[in-house]
Amino acid sequence: MRTICFYFQVHQPYRLKPYRFFDIGEDHHYWDDFLNRSVMRRVAQKCYLPMNALLLELINKYDGGFKICFSMSGTFLDQMESYAPDVLESFRKLVDTGHVELLNETNGHSLASLKSKNEFKTMVRDHQEKIKKLFNGYTPKVFRNTELIYSDQIGEMIAEMGFEATLTEGAKHILGWKSPNYVYCNSIEPKLKVLLKNFQLSDDIAFRFGNKTWADYPLTTDKFVKWINNVPQSEEVINLFMDYETFGEHQWAETGIFEFMKHLPEAVFKHTNYGFSTPSEVVAKVPPIGKIHVPTPISWADEERDLTAWLGNDLQDEAFGKLYELEKMVNQIDDAEIKRDWTYLQTSDHFYYMCTKFFSDGDIHSYFSPYDSPYDAFINYMNVLSDFVLRLKEKLKEQEAEA
């Protein structure tokens, strides 16, 4: 039987508050608690709570025939604990069914894999601890890197940490004539299986669903079932990877997205030879068809599926470079608050806000940014980072004095 693999990314960054030059050296609280809380509450009402309820209903209805997988960033988990214990409760119920897989990722939703192996591993371990703590000892077996960023080298690091599989984008320039609908393996360490996002079908749901100018609008379950039936029989797995916030937040309830999801399993079971599996079930069942070569990192963002949403312009490279210059200092310090801020400052979103690709994908970037311009984002971030550096230096001095 062929299978559909649903993976939903659940993420909220810790957004910075407007932090002025005059605050440097004095104000050490960087986070916009009010904004972060209100975003969390809004998305909880519009997406997390109703969608979790719907998914629980479907899992129960098909008695495990329908299953899904989540990856929840550490910054999301922390905010959920602080602002939305009701959401945490509903996720626990889902995980308790045994038909929901949780993925391991980096604690800070960071781009550390591109810069520091050491920091990357720390972040992965921290995230694992957090998942275990929150979900009754649950230990993830599959890894998902921030923004589905992947390369041969990153895959090798993931394999080294003992993961069975990882997820990434089925980027055109990587696949060429190949299909994303198979299981592949890492080109350096074949032990690591690689699942590729079918971006056509995923984005039909995630991006185009409510777009009235799209030729295929409106998307119905009948249409979707027809499309997956058109996939050649030899292709065994369709990976539908998307932001969880697609449901109710990016695509409002009015678009009918909840209705679509509610009826999709039934349509799949009735009219196709597909079932549903989680990533670890897929790699257990489906043997890899070959190696996938990814010499330079890819991601799931924008048209280019590269790193340019977060890195590449001078603003981003300067901020990113200056941030990771601090790694050594941070590692010498034993302080919970510093560790926490260090983690949250690494979140990819901060660099995303500095993106200047305003004329092609800029729309989607500005939609997600709390800033008026990438320049504002940059100035604010650098002010905060300047204060953070002062704190690091002070802490180090204190520690030396004690020793």
Added chain:
Amino acid sequence: MKVLMFGWEFPPHISGGLGTACYGLVKGMVHHKQEVIFVVPKLWGDEEQMADFVNASDISIDYREKKFKSIWKNLTYLEVSSFLVPYLGPEEYQKFTDYAIHDRADVDESIFTTKYEFSGKYGKNLLEEVSRYALTGAQIARDRSDFDIIHAHDWLSFPAGIAAKEISGKPLVAHVHATEFDRSGQSVNKPVYEIERAGMHAADHVCAVSQLTKNIIIDKYGVPAHKISVLHNAVLDASIIKSTYNKKVPEKIVTFLGRITFQKGPEYFVEAAKKVLERDPNVRFVMAGSGDLLNRMIDRVAELRIADKFHFTGFLKGDDVDHMYAISDVYVMPSVSEPFGISPLEAVRHNTPVIISKQSGVAEVLDNAIKVDFWDIDSMADATFALLHYEGISKMFKELGTEELKKLKWEHVAAKLVTIYQKILAEKS
């Protein structure tokens, strides 16, 4: 002596340095018991009652006066480009004019009503207001014959000064606080230039806020040197400001404070910062202000990889301005072209040593400052480094700079102006 003075703004309702300068000058004149009739397009009612204020918005124009027709005829050239905002950089200016071309209000009708409500701002009907202000000037000159001399501040009030002279036959002094070349570099706005030029040539005498400005007036406007006097600005209050505001960062701070536009030379400050930071990373640079070059400066700072030591505050107001001066260890004004430039004097009042460009008028009156060419980033970096590290020189600047300030009084400026008036009146009679 009684002076009929035309300005454009007056404290507390000001948007630039012009209003402050007019305030200081009037105050100085009052000190010398000179009478001033001060005309502004719009009075708000909360101005300090130091002069005989005339609100141009209250003046009704009597169109039976034949001379007005000819004045109006001469003013029609103002309509060439109906919209203009001074003190903008070329890029911003282009944006505004593009917009104005599609959003142009017809001037004639409102001009020929008997009364006219001025905004007194630098808004989109600026040229219309300037023309109308000229008619008002003529009317005031006809109504009040008790003045001896006319004094007009900057191009906005030049047409009013010219009109008042035509009606009354009294001599006119044109006071130049800034020229179009300072504001826009080489891409000057033609109608503004024409008004400036007409004002300077119609005037019996021209006052320039610096020798630098005098040279521009000679070179670019063709006014003979003997017709121009340099009348430097002064400070209202030379006392030292003791701030209780404390710096919160351990590093020393070097500050640029002003509009981030071509005229102010922000890019030279950025390049000099890079050079200083290469030698001493324990310095923070701050660029305070806003303007059309802001984003370009941010890009450059990121490109130079100095953004962890170079900060942007955006536009500062109120106490923040004082705080900024107070925590600065060095103040830099790298202006490409600055007719005068009052801000370094503010820095001195905060006991902050200053580096100013030789292309600024203030360099002519402030001895205890380091003066560099605006383009000479090496010298600027050297000077910054020296002021940060060599106690002796910065200490000296602090002590002597404050002494120098005390000499820059508006009553001295006013005294000089009175002698200029007397000379003009003597020549006339």
